[in-house]
Amino acid sequence: MPILIIFGAVIVSVLFWLLRAHYTVKQLKEIDQDTKGLQRKAKSVFENLVGTPLQRVNDVSLAAVILMIQIVRTGSPITASEKTRILELMESPLEIQSISATFERAWRYTQERRPFSLVADPLLPLFREKLTEAERMQLVDMLTMVASAHSAPSELQREALVRLRRRLSGGKPALATNRAGNFD
8 A cells, every 4th residue: 555655656657757847848938028028129139239240341442252152142053154253343343353362252141042131231332332323233244244244144243233223323213202202
């Protein structure tokens, strides 16, 4: 009889421990769900103070190379002809001294299949601040030459280039509305 009481006590204590552990895990999951917004906000505040790696780029030539690489990597892996075109542009109009080191550094800022605008948008203030209007359009032309080095630019690349041209020009949007809802 005492063995049955001890065995019953062990089973009850194991069940109690399992239920308590389950309840604790459930509470931790609820707390984690409740703080997701705070976790995102903390990351956002940190990025606002320090900036993203792309926002910390302050060399226009490096930023241009980053965009040339990303316009190609957005759609597919980089081909030899596209890489050759990038290296030619780095040498001739950009006049970069250490071409291979700059290319490798720029490569680290890019990511395969990443939307082009996620890379271009943080660099826009740098281009607006340091480049003239003619130089900005020359940048878009260089990106177009890189995108068309292997074959005609894809629809995704064309849309990215049109968007970049529009955002770099800083002009008034084509379909702006006023408060009354009328198109200007």
